[in-house]
Amino acid sequence: MPERLRRLALVVVIALGAIAMLFPFWWTFITSITPGAGFSITPQLWPDDPSLSAYERLFTERPFARVIGNSLLLAAITTIVQLFTSATAAYVFSRLPFRGRGVVFAVYLATMMVPLQVLIVPLFAQLRTFGLINTYLGALLPTFASAFGIFLLRQAMNQxxxxxxxxxxxxxxxxxxIFWQIILPNIRPALATLTIFAFMGSWNxxxxxxxxxxxxELQTLPIALAALQGQYTTAWDVVMAGSVISVLPMLALYLFAQKYVIQGVASSGIK
Structure with a gap:
């Protein structure tokens, strides 16, 4: 096959993949600006009478501004604390030799194999003992340490x-x-990558x-989105408007830090 045909075939495949990935987002946005839109197997690619009424209903009939604020607060605190705990722990595993370091690191990484569902009951029991149920701190404490974040930054520090x-x-x-002035400036791509992962994990x-x-009043965005679906009837334009809003912060964060993401993942050795 000539080189020109190979490149054309590659472009077509990439274009089809991009369309397949972007189509759900486009459908979500179109549904959000289509008043009274209902669920249909056949997607509507363009609204007949576009309107922002669904977004207006979202903020007037429900405390959606408070919900967004809750999610932003929890995501921001989680991201900042995870960056600090992951960076300091990664520095210890990368730069401070001690007996059993490899074993401790392996055991810590093994916690990534344990699903959250297994830990919910003991975590809930502990937080209830400390009186932290239905508080921001109770929602934040289990997210302050990340085995994946430590692994990611340790791999970057080893480079x-x-x-x-x-x-x-x-x-x-x-x-x-050495930690603040030598190591951290040299692992900025990995820090940016962890920032996106930590924020996305908390946000979603x-x-x-x-x-x-x-x-x-303490609800986060995913819970509020789930509550938008009624038992018998659902205002899909309002649901999709909430979905569009939930995507925007993640999109903005990724666009801001995208130049570091590939560098950070590549330097960590993750395939």
Whole structure:
């Protein structure tokens, strides 16, 4: 096959893949601006009489602004704390030798194999003992440490030459200065990648907030979206409007940090 035909075939395949990936988002947006839209097997590709009434209903009939604020608050705190705990722990596993370091790291990574459903009951019992049910802190505590984040940043730190550490040590720098001024600036792609993963994980979290947050004023966005679906009838334009809003922060964050994502994943060794 000539080179030109191979490139044309590659472009066609990529274009078809892009259309297949973007089509659900387009359908969601079109449904959100179609007043009175119902569920249909045949998708509507363009609205007959576009309107933003669904978005208006979303914010006037429900405390959706408070819901978005709750999700943003929890996601921001989770991301910041995960970055700190993951970076400090990764520095210990990467730069501070101690007996049994490999075993401890392997055991810590093994926790990634345990699904959240297994931990819900003991976590709920512990938080109830401390009186943290139906509080922001109760929703946040289990998210403060991330085995995946430690693994990601440790792999990135292992790529930083140790000669930089030795040179800084000769200049009188301690572990704190090496960590903040040498290591962190050199693993910014991995930090950006973890930022996206941590924010996305908290933003899309449904099961744990559903269990621990009881009051309507503490609801997060995924729970509020699930509540939009009625038992017998559903205003699909309102549901899709909420879905569009839920995508926007993640899209903005990814566009802001996209240049670091591929670099961070590639340097971590993850396939």
């Amino acid at each position: 930083v030459p140790r000669d930089l550490d030795e040179a800084a040590t000769l200049d009188g720098a301690g572990h704190g200065r 979290s449904f099961l744990w907030p559903l269990i621990v947050l009881r009051s309507p």
